[in-house]
Amino acid sequence: MRNLRLPGFALAIPAWVWLAVFFIAPVGVVFWYSFGYKPGLFGTHANDKLSLDRYLEVLTPTFFDTFVATMWIALAGTALCLVIGGPVAYWMAVKSPPAWRGLLLALVLVPFWTNFLVRTIGWQVILAPEGWASQAAQAIGLPAFDILYTRAAVLLGVVYNYLPLMILPLYVAFDRVGEPLREASRDLGANRLRTFWRVTLPLARPGIIVGVLLVYIPLMGDYITATVLGGAKGNMVGQMVAAQFQTAQNWALGSAMAVTLILVIVLSAGVVGALLWLVSWPMRRANRLVLGEVGS
């Protein structure tokens, strides 16, 4: 029998095909459309004349204002998810009884069993002025609870919908650091806090980055969560992109907006990363040790 041997990269082919078909191709199409124009009332796009004009049309004060609002919601939402999800993931991976962890992970995933839109609308029902939250507040003598259609409601929805995406990679990251390394750190005289800063956190960093990107990137493009709970206060740039594709049927302009959005997401992720790197530089410097010629 002949022994069929595949080259090493063969295993990665499905992943590359997947990436090519579902990511690179659509983005390529959008990129291409963004240089075209809308040909007449009933056409959506044409590329026989190429220009950068659509990008000029994108850069309006409206787009900029909406962008700032979107960025605010995305950054605040990501930060909240990190602040809330971080300790939860740490507790799950480090402090909780190991026998519970499977169950805890399952509980984190429970919301995913239901359609995301339905869940968000569920919150709308809860947060309405005469909804459960308000009734509960009034039942215990508090004033009526009216946060629907505010930024607070948007952030609540964002945390609710995106928290699992933060907790899961953080859990994996904290879990992978492992008890032995934390014990080694304590054995060498570091208390729990120092152990966290010098061992757990640096080793969990890739997971933290994944979690932050996993929340931040989709959040920048999501407008459903924000509009369902925030109403006018949940206006997101994704909505403008959708409006161009759907209502205006101007795919060229919509594409230019989408490309701009992608660029800004990449850029802002890079800026945030660079800032974090800079902020942590003194600490890394303080702990760096190059022996050179000492003592030898």
Added chain:
Amino acid sequence: MAANDDVRILASRAAAPIVRRELSRRGFLAVAGGVGTTMLLAACTTPGGDPAPAATGGTLENALSIYTWGDYDAPEVLEAFTSEKGPRITLDSYGSNEEMIAKLVAAKGTSGYDIIVPTGVFIPQLIENGLLYKLNRDLIPNIEHVDEAYLGRVWDPNNEYSICKAWGTTGFVYDKTVIQRELKTWDDFFDAAKNEASGKTSVLDDPVEITGIYYWANGIDWDTTDPAEIDAAEKFLLEELAPHISAFDSYPGGAAIPQATHALMQVWNGDARLGIMNSPDPDRWQWVLGSPATELWMDNWAISASAPHPEAAHAFLNFVLDPEYAVAQIDYIGYHTGAKGIEQMAEEAGLGMLDMVFFTPEQLATMQDGEINEAQERNVEIWNKLKAAAGA
């Protein structure tokens, strides 16, 4: 409604119909799902394929495929067609006209759909792209049961391609506990939005509906393309209305009215009726038809140019236009179907709040047809600006 169990939600039973409704006609889901799929599919816009065989009244095919808004036909009517005429019906649904058009264009005649239900203003675009089948009116004698008033609209003056399926209009609903005076016109709407209902006002999430309020209030043609008029609308809406808007909501009847989220809402009549019927306190709400002018939108039966079952499609159109089924349809969807004498039938059947479904000839005279024209791009721009301003 039979399909309640299809929606798995972690909310109370009372909330289920609300959520379900959000998922159906023109709901969010379509907006969420539409963009990605249409982009990939629509690389080419030339419709093609062989023209479908003409319908001549021969034997019916044994199947029929309907592509329509979610939850838009009474199930018993569809079942009756299959049991009486034979063809088995397959239903598929869309959430926006644009989604439906994109799919038909991308499929290049292979979509397999027989019947589609476009909104009137999109019919010229569908015709221009060769997506509609020219009806064989000999096979649809029941068109005589359709009220003349709803035939021959601007988008298809001779009903060569389409026949009224349901129509509605726009007005507003207000909370009488918050606004303790009588509102009658769009000017009153603006006034209440600026005063009692400031921060508690919602408008429809659709650019022409919002600019429409200004045009209707000021006696300007809704379909205007005059830049000066458009600029004036933009200025007014941005300065006078935007600061008071708390949501852009196309379906306040789904949740906002039953839950009293807003005090003043621009709303389509059928949705307003549903919301007030579902409210724990219906007397709290007042419906007002937009005045001095408002719109008339109409969804229409049409047959796809590439229909694989044209005989069955024609038979179906003739079947649903039979007055026998008019009440079942109106009861199910809550909008006027255009059938003659339907008002009387609905009253006899004991349906409630019919003043929000049927209108006097004087009122009908104030309702304008929409149009997709060169102003569309500006309307979208105004819509985006309004949203940015209201969200600030």
Added chain:
Amino acid sequence: MSRSADPRADIATERGAVTLQAVTKRYGDQTAVDALSLDIQPGEFLSLLGPSGCGKTTTLRMIAGFEHPDEGDIQISGRSVLGTPAYRRDVNTVFQAYALFPHLTVAENVAYGLQQKRVPKLELRERVAAALEMVQMRGFADRKPTQLSGGQQQRVALARALVNRPAVLLLDEPLGALDRQLREEMQLELKLLQAQLGITFVFVTHDQDEALSMSDRIAVMRDGRIEQLADADTIYARPASAYVAAFVGQQNFFDGVVAPDGAGVDSPRAQLRPATPLSGFAAGDAARAAVRPEFVELSADRPSGNVNIASGDVIGVSHLGEMLQFLVQLDEQTAVLSRRPTPDAPALSVGDRVWATWRPDAVQVFPAGDAAARSGYVPPPTAAQISDP
């Protein structure tokens, strides 16, 4: 090699002394360490030896502060550490899997403990360099642990612990992951280092040879208790129980009853007579006698005498380098192992009928009902290979 176990009154309070008093640790209804008491002297090399699951790691982890005893007291350098968290104990650990920090270089790993103590930078660099020098890893200071071999990682782990100059160094099977040759080299180096630094070493192993060759004293553990605590010679020559006898080195066991005159044990295949009469046994008591393979001599002719003799067939001969090893079948259930220095070994091959004899002072007698149930040759934890020629 052995240090006298003279318990001077103040020695238990010196830096480096470790005392466990009736320490018990339970996991659920399982008792991992059972009322264990142990005095470790300053500067001593003490091994905890025992089979898997006997509680060695648990004992070590309680000294380090990672586990807390349910009962009893633990003192380090004369002071109870029950309330002291691990990071404040004057103790460092070399972990079985090394637990080097993968994100830090070798030098940074070694510096970690000193950084926690806020040692001034200059001194820190010198001590790190010296520690790496000591384990001959100076040239690898800037590498990451993943770029090192197992033996190199082990040295770094050692340097990382020793650089702190702890009172006590705990080592949990630190050589377990190394190959045999490297392990033997490291055993020697470790022992030399310990002698040179004078730090107390508590060394966990389940390798008896490792324990015998390195330790001042060995604590043989069984089911969470100490079965015998003594120097290597005593453990080997005078095991306190059949369990210890079986665990350390190899043994031939003979089950039988105490002879009527109390002079020894009569088993179905042999009468075993130690050099001195048994004490603490009554005639007819069930007893177990043991003879180490190196004391069993073989000859083709029947030697004189009726005691300390058995006959059988050679069923296996194997070479162990300087030793030859013979397996002699006495009956269906019983075999005897004999080990002779290669130059003096009798010329025997499989199938030969032989007589096995041993001197009276090679015979040890234990109460029965203890340790392995089968009589005859009891395979040690690391079974010797028997080759069929």
